[in-house]
Each structure stands twice: as C-alpha cells, then as structure tokens.
Amino acid sequence: MKSCLFLSSILSSASATIYYAGVAESGGEFGVWSADATPGTGLPGTFGVEYQFIDEAGVDVHVDQNHLNLFRIAFLLERMCPLGTGLGSTFDETHFDHFKQAVDYVTITKGAYAILDPHNYMRYNDPSSQPYSGSVIGNASDSTAATTEQFGEFWGELAGRFADNEKVIFGLMNEPHDMPSSLVLENNQAAIDAIRATGAENLIIMPGNSWTGGHAWTEGSDPNSAIMHKFNDPLNNTAIDIHEYLDVDYSGSHSECVSDPATNLAALTEWLKTYQLKAFITEFGGHNNTGCDDMLTDMINYMAENDEYIGWTAWAAGPFWGTNSPCCTDSAQLGSLEPGSTAAGGNPGLYETVWLKVLQPLVPSQLQWSGKASVEGGELVAFPA
Template sequence: PFCSLSTAGVNIAGFDFGVLTDGSQTVSKVYPPLSALGGPDGAGQMSHFVKDDNLNIFRLPVGWEYLTNYNIGTFDTTKLANYDQLVQACLSTGATCIVDIHNYARWYGGIIGQGGPSNASLVQLWTQLATKYKDSTNIAFGVMNEPHDLDINMWAGTVQLVVTAIRTAGATSQMILLPGTGYTSAGSFVDNGSGAALSKVKNLDGSITNLIFDVHQYLDYDYSGTHTECVTDNIYSAWQPLATWLRTNKRQALNTETGGGNTASCEQYLCSAINFMNSNTDVFLGYVAWSAGSFDSTYELDLTPTLSGSTWTDTALMKACVAR
C-alpha cells in the first residue's frame, strides 16, 4: 500500500532469542541472523526489504546477557563483534538501524533501578554502545524492550540517566526511543502514566529533539502477539487516543513492534492500522513489524522472506501490509 510515513520496516530477530520477560536469557538459544555465523541471511533480507519493498528502518533486538556473556558490566568482545556484524549490515543498506536491548527493564528478574541491577549498570551499557556508534547518524538507540510491572516515575528517572549518558558520550544527533511500562503498549501508554513520566526526559540542553516515544501494539484477542488471527486494528482503543495525546503534547511516537499471522484477518486489521498511521504522520513516525531475521514459517508472526536462487519471496502479510 502507499505509505507516507517517514519510516517503515521490520525487526531482524535472533540475537534476542532465549530472553524471557523476567529479563533472563539462555544465551545458547541465540540464533544470529547472519549466514557468516551459521544462521539465516539477515543481511540479504535487509537488502531485499530496502530494494524491493521500500522499507527503511530495521530493529535489531539483542539480549543484554548475550552482549556481556552474563557479566552485567562488561561487553564480551566476540559477542559484541557478532552483533556489530548485523548492525553494519543494516547500516550498509542506508536504513535506520535500531539497537534494541531486549530485556524488559530487567536482569534475571530484578528490575533495573528498583531492587535489581543499579541504574549505573544500564548507564554503563549504553555509554559503551553510544561511544561505539556515536558517528553513525543512522543508528537509533532503543533504550529497553517492553518494560513492565514497575514504578513508571522511577523508570523515567532511569531513562533520563540513559539519555544523558548517550548524549554525553557524543551521540548527540541520533534518535533515542523512550519506552513506557505495560510492555510499552500504545493502548495504555497514556493511562498508565508512561506518557506523562517520560515527557519529563530531556536532552542535555533541555530540548526533546529526537526523543521519541516507543510503543508496541498487537492485534490478536489478548494483544500478546502470539496468535495467527487478528481481531482488531486498535484504532479506537489505542491509536486514535494516543494520536490525540501526542498532538496535544507536541510529541511523536514510533511503533517498533506490531504484526500478526499470514492470515486474511491480520491482513485486514494490520493494513487498517497502518493506514491510520499514514493519516497521522505528524505524530507517528512509522512502524517496525515483528518479525523477520531468524524466524521461520513455523513461527506465528513470521515475516522472514524465502530465497530461491537470487529471488526473495515475501510472506503474505509482508506483501499485503508491511511492504510499500
């Protein structure tokens, strides 16, 4: 479909495999979406998505445990280099590349800055990542995937520390994605206080330039993104109220996870949701669908294209709604 949103793309998953919602990760379950590391050809997928589907943003989820090999403070040099191969493959397409720490605001069950690891631990992680990527203007920093069940005002304080650290490290121009609680759901972002709390987060100079709210929304009956059938486009329950709030508060959001099965119901409702975003581009920057990368056709929300010879073939939902 025609798309006027500034960004549209897809998640390239695999480095996040093995992460649970309590923030623990079984690193042996990681399946890098890189043929050089024995996995699927994520680089080829991204190149295809840019060239053939007119997509221009990819989210690259990774587990905190993977990057540090279970040592919370220090990067594992080999594993960081592995992940960086995916980042560089993404950057080489000219797309925006979101570095996403996929840990639910947790490390082995403990909430960051709220009884679990210290805020300083997350600040250290992001200082190192921002230092590494400060000269890459097409990098975006996804502070944390899907925080949940935490004190939102305390969490906003943690996010502020991360933003300050990223900017201080020299990454002054890149987009930073600010996630709320409730799995950063678009439908509860205002009501659960995430919008108000995160509105207080500022850049070093007090501005909000390139500080973008990070929201997710699924379309199945329990909004979990685990079923192949969709039942709603979420316009009246989530997207319309959020658009109104963003407009009133002069802010913008990016939908970094949405999707569904390769089914008629999901084609209907996801296309409808994307069309709504297309009509509200002053407040919505775009969408990043879930997910391609190391998933295959056995996964309910699979968007991974298949390669035959030199020809990539997209899934039904990718063709119908996500590509443009």
C-alpha cells in the same frame, strides 16, 4: 478562531509523513533457556548456531526489492554485558563485533537505518524465561538487580561506539512491564543522559511501562501518560517507542484481529499531540486472514494519517524463525516476515501472505535515505537507483 484551528488541523493532517518503514529483526535474543534450574543456560551461546542477528541476503531483499529503510535489531544484554562483569561498560568484544557487523551491514552497506534493541523487558541477569525472568533494573529492593546507574553506563558505552553513525537509532529497551512507571522513566533518563554525555546526537526512542502498549498508555492507576513526557533530552531528538498488536489481549499470540487500531491508539495520539512528541510503532503484526488484512491496513494508514507517527517496524523477520511464527497465529507454523520463509509443509508463509500481500503495498514510495535520523525526519526520496 475556529476557522484557524480547522485550517491548522487540515495542514497538520496534510503534513503527516512516515519517514522510516521496515521490519524488526528477531534472532539475537534466541538460544537461552532454563535447564536444571540453572539461570541463563545457553549463555553466551554460539553465534550462528543458537542465535544470529540478521541474514544479509534477507536484508538485501527487504532493501533492494521491497525498498525498506529501517531494521530493528534485537540483542540480549546478558550477551553484550556478561554476567561475570555485570551490566555496564564492560562488553564481550567478540559478541559486540558480531552485532556491529550486522548494524554496519544495514546502515553502511545497504544505506538503511537501524534501531538497536536490547530485548530485555527492563530486566537483567536471567533471560532464560523471558519476558518474566531476571531482576528489574533499578529495583533497589532486589540485591541482585542491576542499578539505574549501570543501565546508564551501558548506554553510554554503546552510544559512544555508534555516535559517528547517524543512521543508528538508540532504542532504549524492549517492553518494560510490571514495575513502577516512575522507575521506567528514571532508567530512560539515565540512558538519555549517558548517551548525550558522549556527544552522540543520534535519535533515541524510549519505551513506556505496561509493555509500552499504545492501547494502555493512558490506562490504570500508574499510567504512562502521567509521567513519560517528563524526560529531558537537551537535543530534543527523542521519540516514543510503541507496540500495538491487534488481537483480543494485545499480546500478538492470537490469529483473530479484533482490536481496532484507530480506536485503541486515539488516546495515545492525543497525548503525543499535547506534548508535541513523535512516536515509532516498532512491533505490530497479524495473521493471514481477511480480518487481519483489514486491520493491518488500518494500522498503517492510521500512522500515515497522523503526523505524530514517523516510523514503524513490523514484527518480525529474522534468520532463525524457520517455519515458526513470531506472532499472531495461535502457534500455527506459518513462518515469518523473513524473505524466503515458508509455512510448515512448504506452503507460502507470512512473508508472502502478510508482508507481500498486505504490508508491502503500504510502504511509502518515498522515505528518508540520507542524513541523520531525527524526530523531524529528513528529505524524502524514492529508493536510490
């Protein structure tokens, strides 16, 4: 029996495969601030001025030159579902058209996959001071909160609009936190039910509580590990959405990488294995120093060596970062992972010093370029000629 288990372990390791690899496109959540104590100043904002989803030229570089097949595209619920009508199935159609144009460019024009990312921390009605402002969705004690049913209605509407695009992946919510884990699961389930009710077969990725942090998955008095496996997807096409930064407090705000990914993801990986679940890590990043170079390499290799992980997006690209940095620099202006991005003063930015130097060589030479996104993955091929 031990020899059989050993052989099974070898085969499992040998079959470990990353099917999807790319970057998180940040910018659709930009341009909202608080002024004169007025929640939501900057809503809806002007597309192309306060916020933007992608830059097509940047996506071109990441696909055509870097051979990435996955982009996570952030947006705000309050722009898609205006405050005047509330969270649900009534959309701002002009805003939706801008968003769909970005998704279609990634998936139809470039042939890559796109994760739809409501960047709201499981909150709605005031994104002016994210990640803490706004009412927790489904909080029955807050009369201003959107309901779990409304969250389901929103996802039913959005899913129905993309159900015929097999390269669209539904990321249910960015980083729920400071709420009961049972409520995260309840909201996730309402979204899954609504999505499947439309007939959409698309891959879903669902978050946990506690910022969906991999290191914290089994920790605390209300851990994700006790409950998040209890979701039900009749198509068995739902994966777990994980974020994992490498600095001291896992926030992605510090320049020193000290949190070893293999150590901090071990318990999560065992949980995934126990419940036969797959995962994406859709946010991680590091500074342009030797310690982070090593840990970022370890992170990518860890995912590649454990078949519980099928995809990843590094944080972050996007057209509106300029010389500002999305993570991991102690507020130094070192640019982003957007092609052409530079640091303050015109020096090489994180695109050159982290993406091209560290992450690009670790992008698998073969990825899935056709067919439905799935927890099972698909045919692996080199970048289409």
